[in-house]
Amino acid sequence: MTSPRHKEAEQEERRHWMGVLARASVDALEEAWQGLETQPDHVWVRRPESGMTMVRGRANGNGVPFNLGEMTVTRCALRLEDGVMGVAYVQGRDHRHAELAALFDALLQRPAMRAALQRTVIAPLERRRREAGEAARRRTAATRVEFFTMATGRGAA
Amino acid sequence: MYVAVKGGEAAISNAHGLMADERRGDRALPEIGVDQIAEQLGHAVDRVMTEGSLYDRELAALAIKQAQGDTVEAVFLLRAYRTTLPRLGASEPIDTAAMNVERRISATYKDLPGGQVLGPTYDYTHRLLDFDLLDTEREVPEPYESGEEQQPMARVADILGHEGLLEEAQHGEAGAPVADITREPMRFPAGRDARLQALARGDEGFLLALGYSTQRGYGGTHPFAGEVRMGTVAVEMVPEELGFAIEIGEIAVTECDMVNQFGGDAERPPQFTRGYGLSFGRAERKAMAMALVDRALRSQELGEEAVFPAQDQEFVLYHADNVEASGFVQHLKLPHYVDFQSELELVRRLRREHAQAREEAMHKEAAE
Secondary structure (H helix, E strand, O other), X not given: OOOHHHHHHHHHHHHHHHHHHHHOOHHHHHHHHHOOOOOOXXXXXXXXXXXXXXXXXXXXXXXXXXXXXXXXXXXXXXEEOOOOEEEEEEEOOOHHHHHHXXXXXXXXXXXXXXXXXXXXXXXXXXXXXXXXXXXXXXXXXXXXXXXXXXXXXXXXX | OOOOOOOOHHHHHHHHHHHHHHHHOOOXXXXXXXXXXXXXXXXXXXXXXXXXXXXXXXXXXXXXXXXOOOXXXXXXXXXXXXXXXXXXXXXXXXXXXXXXXXXXXXXXXXXXXXXXXXXXXXXXXXXXXXXXXXXXXXXXXXXXXXXXXXXXOOOHHHHHHHHOOEOOOOOOOOOOOOOOOOOOOOOOOOOXXXXXXXXXXXXXXXXXXXXXXXXXXXXXXXXXXXXEEXXXXXXXXXXXXXXXXXXXXXXXXXXXXXXXXXXXXXXXXOEEEEEEEEEEOOOHHHHHHHHHHHHHHOOOOOOOOOOOHHHOHHHHHHHOOHHHHXXXXXXXXXXXXXXXXXXXXXXXXXXXXXXXHHHHHHHHHHHO
């Protein structure tokens, strides 16, 4: 029996991998897909469709929400032969990106495959993303202004 | 009023052909790629995404290419494309405190936790033309990398607002509907949500001039840039199939929290008031101008007399949209032949009457 707590943990895990898949490059996903032993068939529940999501901000960062403007997003839903449904919502207009993200979402829901896919697909994608941002963060840190207090010539009291 | 006219198909088609030729320019030069525009004309792309109200770098770059760099025309193209896409939902509000910061400065506090981070900026450049850029073969050195990585930083107002000296952000009711001026016409007085949306989509030049006017005394609010930050934030939404929030991607934004002189009333002691600006991409000038105008538009709720243009909601919000403004100004080019004919007749009649009146007056004078 699944306890509510267990369900919550499962949802959190899925939330995490769906985010990683959405933010991965389509090339990296394609590579991971081709790296699987077999590429299972699927039927579409909802074919890839490009549309928009209204991005919201908050006044002064944490106040009343408002509509900033839209961003392009592509979604799809599919079902594997065993009935598991995979869903994807990914930024941009790349149908293949949504398809691959939904396929991995479905595969990751299969308990038998989850641990292996987390290790061989999700963790490397996440690592790749982190590493890609590292140089940028170091470059940003290099532009931090250092203030110096003028020396008075007297030692500390 | 203008009336529909027929004919001219061949001339119109030839004119479009001529425009396409002019856009391509000298065939001896390589054609510019949309990827080059997205990479090397990033600020133009950011402006078109912000005012075009659609975050998609490739589409904005395409619009800029098609419009030959005319940003207002590119904004129009992007807005038109926008109407062909279905809306799949709304995001959770982005969390700018968790921003992957690429720039963060404050003009109000020198020693901030996290410090002042300049990022890629034109500030402190001498605005001298850089003739080295004429050489497209030269090497651009890799930027310097610090030994440590930049970490996310709390917002300045959240760190320093606690003494009550700084107005708290207005929260509104949880779960209350968020105004959407792309779906329902604006109503006055407009709520802060509708105003911020209109300003975010608004023309940078218009808002810059209005913001400037508040600094020059037309609605003076004595502003300080409490914080300007720029960087990338995750976007989350709750898909209808799932019922829980997932990350769908990442966008770059610029945020400005403008601290202004005092509000307060019988109940509340004087405190700094705030204006807010937010835009897609790197758009510091826009975010700052927006924050100035947002604060000016709050005059009524803060008990100030609204007497200057920047404080007038209808004036600002009805004229900030450059697609609407451009359309109405440019429709003057359409045939107004019938209108003008009737005006011609009118002015002729007025002149006849004027001449007649003068003649009669002269006769009268001569007779006396």
